[in-house]
Amino acid sequence: MEVIATSVADARLAQNNGAGRIELISGIGDGGVTPSLGLIEQVLAAVTIPVHVMLRPHAQTFCYDEDDVRTMLTDIRSIRRLRPAGIVVGALTADGLVDTTVMERLLVEAEGMSVTFHRAIDEVKDQEQALLTLGRYASIRRVLTSGGKPNVLDSVETIKRLDGICKEQMMTLLAGSGLRVESLAAFLSATGVSEVHLGTGVRVDSSPWKPLDPAKLRAAAEIIANFSNS
Numbered sequence: 421m422e423v424i425a426t427s428v429a430d431a432r433l434a435q436n437n438g439a440g441r442i443e444l445i446s447g448i449g450d451g452g453v454t455p456s457l458g459l460i461e462q463v464l465a466a467v468t469i470p471v472h473v474m475l476r477p478h479a480q481t482f483c484y485d486e487d488d489v490r491t492m493l494t495d496i497r498s499i500r501r502l503r504p505a506g507i508v509v510g511a512l513t514a515d516g517l518v519d520t521t522v523m524e525r526l527l528v529e530a531e532g533m534s535v536t537f538h539r540a541i542d543e544v545k546d547q548e549q550a551l552l553t554l555g556r557y558a559s560i561r562r563v564l565t566s567g568g569k570p571n572v573l574d575s576v577e578t579i580k581r582l583d584g585i586c587k588e589q590m591m592t593l594l595a596g597s598g599l600r601v602e603s604l605a606a607f608l609s610a611t612g613v614s615e616v617h618l619g620t621g622v623r624v625d626s627s628p629w630k631p632l633d634p635a636k637l638r639a640a641a642e643i644i645a646n647f648s649n650s
Contacts, residue, residue, distance in 0.1 A: 421644050422472075422594060423637065424448065424619040426455075431463045431471070433632040438641025441470045443508055443536075443617065448628045450479035451539070452508075454495055460502050470505035472536055475526070482512040482540040489522055496529040506533045508564070510540030517544065518553045527559050536562040536594065542569075547578075548585055555589025564594045564617055571598030572607070579611045600626065601639045608647045616644070 423439040425431040426448050434442050444463055445452035452474045460473055477484070477491045484492070492509070499507065507530055511522040518537075527535065537554050541563055544550040554560050563586060567575025572595050579595055586593040596617025599607060604616070622637050624630035 421641055422596075422615065422617045423622060423632065424452070424617070425463065425632075427459070427631075428462050428466050430632050431467045433634055434637065435467045435469050437632075437634045437637035438645075439469060439637065441472060441505070442467065443472050443474065444504075445474040445508075447479060448619070452476060453479055457498055457502070460499060460504065464502055464504060470534075472506040472508050472534070473499050473504050474538070475499070475507045475509040476538075482510055482543060483514050483519070484511055484522055489525060492526055493529050496526065500530065500533060504533070506535060506561070508536040508538045510538045512540050512543060515545070518550050520553065523557070527557055530559065533559070534561045535559045536564055538564045539566060539597065541565045542567070542597075547582060551582060551585045551589060551591070555586075555591060560591060562592045562594045562615070564596055566595070566597035569597075572596060573598050573603055576607070576610045579613065583611065583613050601636050601643070604640055604643050605647075608643070 421439050422441040422443055423434040425434055425442045425444050431442055444455050446455040447453040453476045477488050511519040513519045537560055541550055566572040567578035569575045583593040592615055594615045594617050595613045599618055600621035620626050620628050624633045
């Protein structure tokens with residue numbers, strides 16, 4: 421169970437209530453952008469579970485120009501010194517393909533960190549082909565996807581198919597976007613995915629502007645534990 425955190429308080433709540441990993445971001449209302457170095461440092465000091473840091477210079481697009489790439493490379497160098505478990509990143513070309521040129525530059529700089537390719541995958545022309553492309557890179561361990569839909573609950577069959585491709589490519593599919601405690605068990609049962617990504621669904625009033633809800637976190641963790649043990 422990966423949980424989005426936007427603050428030190430979020431990170432502590434996530435760890436103390438069953439999260440297995442944190443995705444640390446800023447700009448939750450914009451889908452997540454790179455958090456400050458100060459926030460990264462303080463979160464890493466506050467928790468012991470793995471922290472994966474969003475690397476996204478802005479929320480305008482997943483197609484990056486040279487200035488964007490230089491910014492991302494500089495951020496990676498700074499983030500790497502703080503020693504998080506991984507980063508969350510993605511880059512696309514204007515025609516809807518994985519931008520391998522940009523990704524390869526970023527992956528070289530991120531050497532030693534686990535990499536999750538984020539929901540840029542939901543904007544590609546062909547998700548299956550994109551997964552085959554990502555599978556060529558050993559450091560890309562996970563792909564976060566909603567199956568190409570705004571809500572992952574509308575992509576159950578797609579998620580099952582993509583999960584199989586990820587397994588063949590030695591990657592883990594991380595399913596997210598729209599998952600809530602009420603729908604989690606049915607989704608896990610229908611898809612068989614091994615990892616889920618939870619955001620507003622485990623926040624107070626399901627609002628991105630409110631803190632994580634400990635009761636929802638514990639309920640989600642219990643559901644996942646039951647599936648893991650079955």
